[in-house]
Every structure is written in C-alpha cells, then in structure tokens.
Amino acid sequence: MTLLSDERARVDAPPIEEPRPAAAWRLPRHVPTSAWLVLTLVTGLLVRVINLNAFGFNSDEAVYAGQSASLAGNPLFVNQFPVFRAHPLLLPTLLSPLFSSGSPDLRGRVVVAFLGVATIGTVFLIGRELYGPKTGVLAALILALMPYHVIVSRQLLLDGPAVLCITLAFWMLARFVRTERFEWLAASAALLGLAVLTKETAIVLAGSMILFLLVSAEVRRPGRAVALTVGVLAAVSLAFPLAIQLAGRSSTGQSYLTWQLTRSSNHAETFYLTAIPAAIGFAVVAAAAGGLFFKVNRTWRELLLVSWIVVPFVTFEVYPLKGYQYLLPIAPALALLAARGLATWHLPARWDRYTGTVARPAVIAIVLASLLTSVWSVMFPLGGTSALAGQGGVSGGREAGKWIGANLVPGSELMTIGPSVANILEYYGHRPAQGLSVSTDPLHRNPAYTPIYNPDLSVRNGQFSYLVWDAYSADRSPSSAHRLQVLVARYHGLPIHTERAGGRPIIVIYKVHP
Amino acid sequence: MRARRVSRVLGSVAVLTAVAAVTGPVSGAGASAAAAPSSGGAIQHVIVIMQSGHSFDNYFGTRPKVNGIPAKACQPIAVNSNSCVKPFHLSSDQARAALSDNQVVTKKAFDGGKMDGFVTAQSNTAISSLAMGYLNGDDLPYYWSLASRFTLFDRFFASSQAGALPNRLVSVAAQDAGQTSNEVTGPINVPTIFDRLDQAHLGWKYYVQPSQSAPHAPTTGEQSRTPLLTMPSFTGTAPDAAHIVSTSQYFDDLTKGQLPAVSYITSSIDSERSPQNPAQGEAFVRSLINSLMQSSAWKSTALLLTYDDSGGWYDHAVPPTIGQAGQGGQPTVVGVRVPTILVSPYARAGQVDSTQLDTASIPAMIESVFHLAPLTQLDASSNSILTGLNVHQEPITPSISPSSATAVVVPRPAVQTIYFLYVAALLGAGLLIVLAFMRSRRQDLDALSHWTSDGLP
Incomplete structure (x- = not known):
C-alpha cells in the first residue's frame, strides 16, 4: 500500500548520489565504511561512559530514578516519590526493573548512554539515506563528540531517549520520501509517538514533520500524509493521558498541565542563543550554516533537516519556559547539516585540487578536535555545581x-x-x-x-x-x-x-x- | 473528704520515710520496690514527660486491644436522670472544651466507684456532655503511632484526685505533701527524687517550656506544672535553681551528648490541658522524642510520657485503692486513669501492659534504674514501670514519625494499568516499524550489502 498510485510508486529507490564524489576524502581505501562506523560508535560510547559515575544524580535524574523505583514498588521510594509527576512514563516504565531495590544510579545512566550511542547510529542511517555513507559516518562522528549530546546522554534524563525516537522517526520519514511507502510514514509517526511518551515536549517535532510534509514537493499527497501522521501519532501518544486517567490520578495530570502552561519565564529570551551554540560547538554550527547557505543545490533533504531544526527552535524560543536540554532534538539535524557542509565545501577553483587531499581533512580534523576539547571537560568536570539545570550531576x-x-x-x-x-x-x-x-x-x-x-x-x-x-x-x-x-x-x-x-x-x- | 484523706496518707508516709531520705542512696535492687525488674544497666537515662489533663479513654479508649471504652458506656446527663450521653468522637473544637477539673469534680465523677458522674460533675452544663468525647488515631496520629511502636500502659492512674499539682508532687516526691488543690498555700519542704540523685552524684534537670520570656515570679499554673518552684530548697540556691532550665537546653544537651541521668520535662503552652489544642501538644512531644531518637542518648534511655490528671474527661476504669493499713497510712483511692507510654529501644513494641501503676511509679522507676532508696511507702510498694521493658531484646531502631505536613500518603496509582498502556503503545509502534521493514526487506538488504562492502573512496 502506498500513498501514490501503483504505477507512480517507486519501489526501487534511486541510488544515493554523493554531492561531489570527485572531492571525496582521501582516507585509506581498504577501511570499509562499517569499520569507520564501528570506530565512531565506540568513540561515542567511550565519551559517554568514561567517568560516568563521578557525580551523583542531579535533581531531575533523582526524580526520574525515584519514579522508576516507585513504579517498581521499591519500598524505599513508594511513599517518597509519586509515580505521576510532570512527564510521561515510558522511560521510567522501561527502567523500573533496574530500580526495584536499593537506590542505584549508574545502571540508569548506562542505559541512557547506550541509547545515546544508538542515536549516533541512527544519525549515520539518516546521513546514509540522505547523502551517502561517508557523510553519514561524519555526521555520526560529529554527534558522537558533540558536547551538548554527550552531556545530556550521560545523565538519566528523558531527553536523550526521546531524541533517539525522534531521530529514528526522521530517518523513517526520509525513507518515506524516498520510497513513498505508507509503512515508513506510519512507522515514523509511531516513533514520534514514542518520543512523546518519553517526553511530551517532543510533540513539537510533529510540527516539523507536518511542515515538511506540507511544503516538500516530494510528497505527492501532503494532506493524506499529514492525516496519517497525526492519526498514528495521536493513537500512540494516547497512552499518556489514558494512563493518568485510568490509573486514578487524573487530577495530578491536570495539575501538572496547568502548572506547565502557566509557569513564568525562567531564562532570558537570549538563553538558547547564548547557551546552546557553545554546547553544540561553534564550529559545528558554522559548518551547518555555511553548508546550508553557501551551497545552492538545496533539495528536500535540506528542507527536512531545516524543518527539523526551525520548528522546535522557534517554539521553544517563544515559549516562556526555557530548558537547557529542550533543544537537544535539533542536535542530530545540526550534525547532519554540518557533515553535509564539511563533506561538500570546496576551495576556490585554482586550489580545488587541495580540497580533498589537505583542506577538507584538515577542517574536519579541526572541527572534531574542537569538539573533543569540550567533551574532555564534560567527561572530567572540575565540579558539579553548575547552576544550569540539566548540565550534569551535583557535586557532593x-x-x-x-x-x-x-x-x-x-x-x-x-x-x-x-x-x-x-x-x-x-x-x-x-x-x-x-x-x-x-x-x-x-x-x-x-x-x-x-x-x-x-x-x-x-x-x-x-x-x-x-x-x-x-x-x-x-x-x-x-x-x-x-x-x-x-x-x-x-x-x-x-x-x-x-x-x-x-x-x-x-x-x-x-x-x-x- | 476522701481527697483530703489521700493527702493525709501521702503526707504521712513522707514523715515515715524521711529517714530514708537523708540516709542517701542504697545499693542493691532490694532498695526499691520488692522484686522490681531491673534495667540491667541498659538504661542510663530516664526522661519523664508529663503533659496535662486527659484520661486514658479520652485518648486511647477506642484503640483495639486495650482496656478501652465499654460498648455500653453511657453517663447520665443529670443526677437521677434516665437520659445518658454515650461516648462520641470529638471535633477539633470540642477537644478544646474547657471542662471543669478539680477535686470536687473528680469526686463527683468517681461517685464512690460507680464512675457515673463525669457529665453531671461538670459545672458548665452547656458543655458537660463533652466530657464523654474521645479522640482517635486520626486525631492523635503520633501518640497512636508511639503506642504501636512502644509500650502502652492501660492501667496507669493519677495518684491523686486533687489535680495537677498534687500529682506532679507525687511524680517527684512520691507524696503530695498535703496539697489538696493546685493552690499553693505555703512553701513545700519534702524530700524529692532529686535529693536522691544529688546524693548519688547523678545528674538531673527539670526542663520547662517557658510561657514568658522575661523573668517573673512563678504563677500558680507554673507552680502546678513545676512543683520544684514551690520548694525553697530548689528556688533558693543558685546550684539547685540551675537544674530548672528551658526546654531549649534539652535539645542542646541532646545535641552535645550531655543529657543528664534523669530529666523531667513539662510544657506550659503545649501541655494539652483544655482549652489547649491536643495536636499542638502532640507536636511538642514529637519534637522532644524525635530529638532524643536523633541523639546518641537514645540507645540507653527510657522515656515515660504520661499525664498529671484526667482533665475532667471520662474514663471508665475504676481507680484502685493503694496504701496499706498499718504502715503509717491508710488505704486510699487514686485518681482517674491517664494515658502513659514507655518509649525506649527496649520497650516491648506494640504491647499493652496492664500492670497497675500510678504516678508514684515514676520515682519508683528512677529508683529502680539507679538503685536509689525509695522516698515513701508509695514508691516502695508501687508496681514497676520497668515491666514495659525487655533489656534482652534487640533494641528498637529509632524511626521518626512524619509530621502532619509530610504524613499525607499519596494513594498509589494502579501501576499495572500504567505498565499495560505503555507497553501496549511500545508494542503497537514496534509492530508498525517491523511492518515497514518487512515490506521493504529486500530493498534494505540490497542497500546493506552495498554499503558494508564499500570502503570509503
């Protein structure tokens, strides 16, 4: 079943075209892409688990762990941490077996760190889907070393797992566009639903999807696509309100909703512009923006990534409540755009022969090195007393x-x-x-x-x-x-x-x- | 008349035991009540918290497994009336009713052992029926929790029917020194348990929750709550006066590990006597016991929480007769039953002890723990509170009862429903994803084999 008529359906997707094959990297030819990917994933895992237990939980982590323990019936927490608080319970539900006794902290963080590594792998899949395996590996490597993603995925927060679901959703959305198969769009919407069940703010990404579906020329029947997306998303997300209603705590859910909607601003309007670029890496932001603005042959691929970024950014910028990790969902898209920019830029024609041999590898190395420096301070912080929520554990x-x-x-x-x-x-x-x-x-x-x-x-x-x-x-x-x-x-x-x-x-x- | 006789008894035994008072401590268990249980050295600190004005039935009469309010209890609303008032649950306002409470009222309520005059004894007929009211575990969660975790006595009587001061005198001197009311007619000079402690070089303090911050002459109320203020021997000299200190010092002493061997604690604004709010007194006691549990002294302390008199509230238990003829006194009837709980790591957790006790059992307990000579015949013949202890048991781990602010237990939601819904959503989404992969499996396999074999150019 497809959204298109059978004769227009493209069962076999066209081969992936590298933007500029002639200017590809000059790396050892005998190393297969899979090896680079494995190296990237291992790197991503190492920077997420080394020194992971240096500090104890911060407040949010304590709450999610406490919810998981309470859900599991851990006697130490049942009367202390209510099951229902501000967010949906998909992650606490899945983690609850790990918290059925004692007050553990490391095991929950390890799970989230592995989910972070899975996100890196998914970014590779999207990169491969959109721009080919080489760009996919580079995007994965950028995300693996991106301090913003590393910081959040080293904590037992909802944002890391939610971003995995979002990234998977966009991968399948890309597949839908390429294959025009209904199943991929349904799977994409279902994954976004799981993201919403992980953290309700992921619903903002539905705006990104809908915007893309409506604007992209590649989607032949946008109305039907949007209806399908909304329907599946709503069906999966329904578990959140149903659980509150049927588990006997409807007033709790309403209280949180009222509170969330009426909370006063906690940061200045410039919060995201000042706090997030440094966490993402200025070089990554520059590479993504540069590649986007200076490369003219923009396609549905860029539209997909831009939609992915713009809608949450504008929404959270307008929304009075700001949170350090709220913009994490745009990190994979930025990594992909940056990888695209780094993989396709060129020196002026007279020096273009040096682009692939010297300049591009050098620039990529500089960008990755800049990330590595920041990641080092994330792995080995001097103290965990940052006043910014979501930035790490609390020392002592x-x-x-x-x-x-x-x-x-x-x-x-x-x-x-x-x-x-x-x-x-x-x-x-x-x-x-x-x-x-x-x-x-x-x-x-x-x-x-x-x-x-x-x-x-x-x-x-x-x-x-x-x-x-x-x-x-x-x-x-x-x-x-x-x-x-x-x-x-x-x-x-x-x-x-x-x-x-x-x-x-x-x-x-x-x-x-x- | 009977109360005066009680006073005579209590006063006369004091004379007979005056010799013992000056001979100093006597070593050996035989010095105290015969065959009294010993703490075996496990108890190094005794704390007596004496609150005011509530009967056992008023606080614990509806508690299961105690000698509580009889099912058919009903008190006539007037003398010779056929109408009667049954026990009922008090509202928070009713619990603060200013009932009459003095020797005359208690005598009328006692009615020669019929125990049927609690309503008719009240001078204010507008509120007389309130004497039949009771509080329960919802009203007194902390006290009921203490009763569950430690030893509750359901046959502990006020020694005197004459009011707070006589009973508090008994608590420190094993006699009422002839007091028949709370009015102090002159200086009181009788040996006290503190003399015994001084002679044995054991520390003691009388902690008083102050009602006024500025220095002032003791009021009648303060004297009735702190009988040492009626005794020149304790108010006249600086070293003795230094023993009477603020309850703030109690917390300090606990924090610094300087709790004396014997502590008496009395409250002014939180004593629970009507019209004071019982819940406020309960909070005060909670703070005292919580601090004890949080201190190093806990492991070697026996704390007795009791009341000086019944405050006019109904209690069905007929007070027994104490004292024996031919021993310098004569048999006399004690006062109404009062709530009493023994809190200690060695308390018999959750047990109800029905040993017959009275206020004189308090100095008897101190004498037994520290091997001191009895003060009078009353404490010498008193049954022992230490039956509520088992020093051979595993000490009870202290646990702070939550305050009312945090005691609200959030109902546990139906977690099975939560698991079902979220797992169902997960499986549903997973099904859609698997479906998508299955439909394009061949295509994906082709692509997979393409890129895995393709080294980077």
Missing part, C-alpha cells in the same frame, strides 16, 4: 544523601534551600526533604512539591531538625539561602556534616532545635 549531593541515610534517624525531615537538592537528598538519603524556595502559591509551584508555609514555626515545633545549605541552590536562589541561614542562626544551628569541593564547602547539614 550523593555523598551528603548517603551520609544522611546512614546517620539520621529514619523519618527525620530536612529543610533545604530549594527543591532540587531536596530531591537528591531524598533519593540517596531516604529522608523527607522540602525546599524553602517552593512557593506557597499553588499556581507558582510544581504540584509535586510541598511548600513550607511557616518555616520558623516548622522548626519550632520540631518538624525540621536538620537544615541543609548548598552552594548550588544558594547560587540559584540567594534570597532563600539567606532565609535558611537566618533560621540556622536563630535555632542554634550546629554543622554536623560538610561536603567540600576544591576545599570550599558545597553542602552543609545543620542540626537545629527550638
């Missing part, structure tokens, strides 16, 4: 949590500056913790968090015997940090445990009493 969080678990009586409640460190301490310490910065206004807080309505009273009546100061939260919320210090001073705070990084305290646990 795991250690402080484990100390709490070993030394504080079960049930002891902790007051932290903010909910992020509270999540981490709850995950590793198995003691309830609440953030001082959580708003008492239901419209301005995550429904999962319980506010401390009267911090002073709650210390006086003995609810909180331990106050936790941390550098990470103090950087993000100085006013809450000050309030906590006031309580520490007022209630005879005695530091009983300190975590340090680089000689300076990063987490201090105080014992307080009325």
Whole structure:
C-alpha cells in the first residue's frame, strides 16, 4: 500500500548520489565504511561512559530514578516519590526493573548512554539515506563528540531517549520520501509517538514533520500524509493521558498541565542563543550554516533537516519556559547539516585540487578536535555545581544523601534551600526533604512539591531538625539561602556534616532545635 | 473528704520515710520496690514527660486491644436522670472544651466507684456532655503511632484526685505533701527524687517550656506544672535553681551528648490541658522524642510520657485503692486513669501492659534504674514501670514519625494499568516499524550489502 498510485510508486529507490564524489576524502581505501562506523560508535560510547559515575544524580535524574523505583514498588521510594509527576512514563516504565531495590544510579545512566550511542547510529542511517555513507559516518562522528549530546546522554534524563525516537522517526520519514511507502510514514509517526511518551515536549517535532510534509514537493499527497501522521501519532501518544486517567490520578495530570502552561519565564529570551551554540560547538554550527547557505543545490533533504531544526527552535524560543536540554532534538539535524557542509565545501577553483587531499581533512580534523576539547571537560568536570539545570550531576549531593541515610534517624525531615537538592537528598538519603524556595502559591509551584508555609514555626515545633545549605541552590536562589541561614542562626544551628569541593564547602547539614 | 484523706496518707508516709531520705542512696535492687525488674544497666537515662489533663479513654479508649471504652458506656446527663450521653468522637473544637477539673469534680465523677458522674460533675452544663468525647488515631496520629511502636500502659492512674499539682508532687516526691488543690498555700519542704540523685552524684534537670520570656515570679499554673518552684530548697540556691532550665537546653544537651541521668520535662503552652489544642501538644512531644531518637542518648534511655490528671474527661476504669493499713497510712483511692507510654529501644513494641501503676511509679522507676532508696511507702510498694521493658531484646531502631505536613500518603496509582498502556503503545509502534521493514526487506538488504562492502573512496 502506498500513498501514490501503483504505477507512480517507486519501489526501487534511486541510488544515493554523493554531492561531489570527485572531492571525496582521501582516507585509506581498504577501511570499509562499517569499520569507520564501528570506530565512531565506540568513540561515542567511550565519551559517554568514561567517568560516568563521578557525580551523583542531579535533581531531575533523582526524580526520574525515584519514579522508576516507585513504579517498581521499591519500598524505599513508594511513599517518597509519586509515580505521576510532570512527564510521561515510558522511560521510567522501561527502567523500573533496574530500580526495584536499593537506590542505584549508574545502571540508569548506562542505559541512557547506550541509547545515546544508538542515536549516533541512527544519525549515520539518516546521513546514509540522505547523502551517502561517508557523510553519514561524519555526521555520526560529529554527534558522537558533540558536547551538548554527550552531556545530556550521560545523565538519566528523558531527553536523550526521546531524541533517539525522534531521530529514528526522521530517518523513517526520509525513507518515506524516498520510497513513498505508507509503512515508513506510519512507522515514523509511531516513533514520534514514542518520543512523546518519553517526553511530551517532543510533540513539537510533529510540527516539523507536518511542515515538511506540507511544503516538500516530494510528497505527492501532503494532506493524506499529514492525516496519517497525526492519526498514528495521536493513537500512540494516547497512552499518556489514558494512563493518568485510568490509573486514578487524573487530577495530578491536570495539575501538572496547568502548572506547565502557566509557569513564568525562567531564562532570558537570549538563553538558547547564548547557551546552546557553545554546547553544540561553534564550529559545528558554522559548518551547518555555511553548508546550508553557501551551497545552492538545496533539495528536500535540506528542507527536512531545516524543518527539523526551525520548528522546535522557534517554539521553544517563544515559549516562556526555557530548558537547557529542550533543544537537544535539533542536535542530530545540526550534525547532519554540518557533515553535509564539511563533506561538500570546496576551495576556490585554482586550489580545488587541495580540497580533498589537505583542506577538507584538515577542517574536519579541526572541527572534531574542537569538539573533543569540550567533551574532555564534560567527561572530567572540575565540579558539579553548575547552576544550569540539566548540565550534569551535583557535586557532593550523593555523598551528603548517603551520609544522611546512614546517620539520621529514619523519618527525620530536612529543610533545604530549594527543591532540587531536596530531591537528591531524598533519593540517596531516604529522608523527607522540602525546599524553602517552593512557593506557597499553588499556581507558582510544581504540584509535586510541598511548600513550607511557616518555616520558623516548622522548626519550632520540631518538624525540621536538620537544615541543609548548598552552594548550588544558594547560587540559584540567594534570597532563600539567606532565609535558611537566618533560621540556622536563630535555632542554634550546629554543622554536623560538610561536603567540600576544591576545599570550599558545597553542602552543609545543620542540626537545629527550638 | 476522701481527697483530703489521700493527702493525709501521702503526707504521712513522707514523715515515715524521711529517714530514708537523708540516709542517701542504697545499693542493691532490694532498695526499691520488692522484686522490681531491673534495667540491667541498659538504661542510663530516664526522661519523664508529663503533659496535662486527659484520661486514658479520652485518648486511647477506642484503640483495639486495650482496656478501652465499654460498648455500653453511657453517663447520665443529670443526677437521677434516665437520659445518658454515650461516648462520641470529638471535633477539633470540642477537644478544646474547657471542662471543669478539680477535686470536687473528680469526686463527683468517681461517685464512690460507680464512675457515673463525669457529665453531671461538670459545672458548665452547656458543655458537660463533652466530657464523654474521645479522640482517635486520626486525631492523635503520633501518640497512636508511639503506642504501636512502644509500650502502652492501660492501667496507669493519677495518684491523686486533687489535680495537677498534687500529682506532679507525687511524680517527684512520691507524696503530695498535703496539697489538696493546685493552690499553693505555703512553701513545700519534702524530700524529692532529686535529693536522691544529688546524693548519688547523678545528674538531673527539670526542663520547662517557658510561657514568658522575661523573668517573673512563678504563677500558680507554673507552680502546678513545676512543683520544684514551690520548694525553697530548689528556688533558693543558685546550684539547685540551675537544674530548672528551658526546654531549649534539652535539645542542646541532646545535641552535645550531655543529657543528664534523669530529666523531667513539662510544657506550659503545649501541655494539652483544655482549652489547649491536643495536636499542638502532640507536636511538642514529637519534637522532644524525635530529638532524643536523633541523639546518641537514645540507645540507653527510657522515656515515660504520661499525664498529671484526667482533665475532667471520662474514663471508665475504676481507680484502685493503694496504701496499706498499718504502715503509717491508710488505704486510699487514686485518681482517674491517664494515658502513659514507655518509649525506649527496649520497650516491648506494640504491647499493652496492664500492670497497675500510678504516678508514684515514676520515682519508683528512677529508683529502680539507679538503685536509689525509695522516698515513701508509695514508691516502695508501687508496681514497676520497668515491666514495659525487655533489656534482652534487640533494641528498637529509632524511626521518626512524619509530621502532619509530610504524613499525607499519596494513594498509589494502579501501576499495572500504567505498565499495560505503555507497553501496549511500545508494542503497537514496534509492530508498525517491523511492518515497514518487512515490506521493504529486500530493498534494505540490497542497500546493506552495498554499503558494508564499500570502503570509503
């Protein structure tokens, strides 16, 4: 069955044409493409798993791991981490067997790292589909070393697995365009549905797909294609609202939806323009943009990649809520465009003979080297106290949590500056913790968090015997940090445990009493 | 009249035991109540938290497996009336009803052992029926949780029917020093358990939750809650006065590992006596016990949570007669039953101990633990609270009960439904993908063989 009539169906796709075969790389001919791909995948795996456990979970990781454990019925988490929070549960559902006992962290990250490597492999498949195996390998290598993708896929976040599904979806969309077979479009929409079930923000990529289907001249019946995409996507994604409704927590889902839609802006409008290019690599961005703007023979392939990038970028730029990892879905497309640019650029005609022998390999080497430098700092960070959510683990969080678990009586409640460190301490310490910065206004807080309505009273009546100061939260919320210090001073705070990084305290646990 | 007799008994035994009071500590288990269980050295700290004004039935009368409210309980609404009031669950406002609570009221309620005057004894008829009200585990989650985890006594009586001060005097001196009400008519000079502790060079403190921040002369209420304030021997000299400290010092002492051998703790604003809110007193006690559990002292502490009197609330248990004729006193009837829980790593977890005890059992317990001589005949003949301990058991691991803010348990969703839906979505999507691959399998195989054999040019 195809979208086209049988006589117009192209069962056999035309052979892939390299943009400029004559200017190809001069690399050893006896090394097959598969070997380069394996080398790329191994590289991608190494940079994602080496030193993976240097820091404990950050707040988001703790929440997803806690959800997985709670879903699995892990007694340490069932009462501490509600199953339903802000996002769909495909990943926690799949990971839950790994979290059925104890409070593990490494195994979840390893799974995500392997899914990141699978994304690299998928980028190769798209590159091969669009531009041939050589460009595919280069695109895969760029993604393998792209700090943005490396950072996120070294964490137990939803974004890495969601991007795998998105990348697979676009690969199959490309196959649909090339073969005009209905099955590929249906599979593409289904994979996008799985991406939505991993993280609901992936729904934005449906806009990319629809835009492409409507605009591309290669799609003969765009209306039918869009209807098919939307139908399959909706059918697969339906598991998200159905699970909330049928599992008995419909009000929870509504609370999160309300909160997500009414959250105030957390970053400036320039956030993505300032934070993301450096994470992707300026050279990669330049290569992608250069190849796109200076190479004139643009086809549906470029339209596909541009649609893939533009729709999420514009959407998240307009959306007041910004997140470091929100733009990760565009990373594979950028890698592909960059690879295309690097594989096809030429020196001026008089020096063109040096393009393939010297210039192109040199430029590619420089681009990859620039990525490698950044990736090195990702693999071996100096400290995990970055104030930017999603950029890595929190130094000392795991250690402080484990100390709490070993030394504080079960049930002891902790007051932290903010909910992020509270999540981490709850995950590793198995003691309830609440953030001082959580708003008492239901419209301005995550429904999962319980506010401390009267911090002073709650210390006086003995609810909180331990106050936790941390550098990470103090950087993000100085006013809450000050309030906590006031309580520490007022209630005879005695530091009983300190975590340090680089000689300076990063987490201090105080014992307080009325 | 009967209460005055109680007072006479309690006062007279003090005279007889005055000699023992000055002879100092006596070594050996025989110094305390005969055949009293010993803590075997496992207990190094005794803490007594004495709250105010609630009966056993008022707090635990509906708890399963205790000597609780009888099914047919019903108190006449007036003398010689056929109408009666059955026990009922109190609202939070009703639980703060200012019931009458004094010697006359308790006598009327006792009614010669009939225990049928709890409603008619109340002077304010508008709220008299509230005396039959009770609270349950939803109202007192922490106390009920303590009862589940440690030893609950369901036959612990206030020693005196005359009010808070006489009972609190008994708790420190094993006698009421002739007090028949909370009004202090003059300085009280009787030997106390603290004299015994001083003589044995054992540390002690009387922790008081202050009601006012500025220094002031003790009020009647403060004196009734802290009987040492009625004794010149404790208020007159600086070293003794230094033993009476703020509850803030209790937390400090726990944190610094300086908890004395014996601690008495009394509250002013959170004592639970009507019209104070029981939940607030419960939170106060929770903070005290939580801090203990979080300290190094926990592993060697026995903490007794009890009440000075019933506060006018109904209790069905007939108070027993204590004291023996011919031993310097005469038989007398004690007061109404009060809630009492023994918290310790060696407590018999979840057990209900029905040993007959009264307020005089408190100094008796301290004497037994630290091998001190009894103060009076009352503590000498008292049954032992230590029956609630088993020092040979594996110590109970401390666990902090969640506060009301975090005790809200989110209902667990139907996880099978979640698994089913997400796995179904995954399989459905997988089916579509497999279908796509199967339909173009040959084409893909061709392409695969093409690029795997093709080295980079």
